[in-house]
């Protein structure tokens with residue numbers, strides 16, 4: 528695959544994340560964790576070395592090639608040690624994670640969170656407030672995909688990004704007004720590469736890409752202007768292809784228009800000839816993968832079909848990134864939440880490690896944020912703890928069809944920069960006993 532400029536940037540940045548003198552978490556042992564331990568204070572109650580230890584969980588950290596039982600220590604909002612065994616006496620709090628899976632905080636690369644009084648997704652009622660729906664599914668970083676455009680990004684930042692504990696990022700809509708619905712999203716005049724790139728360059732901490740969506744006309748301008756903005760701002764483009772047509776085909780999109788590293792979302796929707804009449808995937812999907820196009824689930828309310836997803840697995844086309852397309856409709860239908868969508872991918876036969884990778888380290892690379900999506904020493908302590916329950920579970924696609932599965936992920940505990948922000952069964956809480964002193 529041809530490496531474009533941001534891929535190279537990702538590779539470079541990834542190699543310099545760790546503080547000098549510390550090795551990658553994959554190689555961390557008790558001994559190599561010693562630089563952050565203070566001799567003489569080990570285990571004393573007065574001076575704990577760690578704020579919290581997640582004890583004995585099965586850690587899946589694909590970036591660091593960890594798939595096994597580890598202890599993880601957190602201090603001042605960062606991961607400070609990952610080892611087979613850490614001294615629990617050195618921690619202010621120890622959370623027993625035995626029998627559970629511990630993963631990097633999940634990155635949901637497709638969500639709609641520009642909530643407000645309007646009717647659609649842009650400052651609208653179809654979006655949802657991030658903190659209400661992220662942590663409970665293990666998500667610590669959520670990327671809003673195009674709800675805000677270059678005209679109203681500032682409003683999105685003030686009203687949502689700055690007020691959320693979830694790390695909220697954005698694929699900025701090439702449409703100035705964002706996802707304001709109907710004709711406003713068909714207005715070519717309001718799709719401008721220059722201003723979109725400018726706003727992206729002014730907000731490098733929050734804008735990680737450009738989005739084009741819902742376009743139904745025959746012109747290529749929405750895609751081409753998005754790519755142009757992406758080139759200027761050096762960020763990827765995500766495409767919701769709207770409707771494909773004779774003049775505007777998925778074949779041309781995936782093999783000519785998009786660049787390697789750009790994202791095709793709703794990959795299993797079946798709404799844009801992803802699946803042929805012969806029941807096989809459109810060969811353009813394979814050609815796109817060869818070129819390095821990123822395939823994103825973007826489940827949504829109408830964009831996930833078992834027909835396409837099952838065939839995708841058969842033809843060895845699993846998604847690169849797993850995401851929800853979270854909004855008020857999808858969360859109340861077959862999609863539900865990120866843990867449910869991840870469980871669907873397990874049901875389809877992806878290994879748990881691949882599912883975690885497609886929900887952590889891969890999206891982090893796609894959005895050029897190599898500081899996220901892993902549990903390396905020095906990384907932000909964004910962590911998810913899941914139970915993997917076994918039984919009979921029904922998973923519904925966007926067309927009302929149920930596929931039964933035997934395993935289901937449930938988010939038990941979520942840490943955001945070291946703080947407990949979700950704790951389903953109180954595993955981080957102190958057990959109540961009669962007469963217990965509340966201090």
Ligand SMILES: [Zn+2]
Nearest residue numbers: 637672827852
């Ligand atoms: Zn969407």
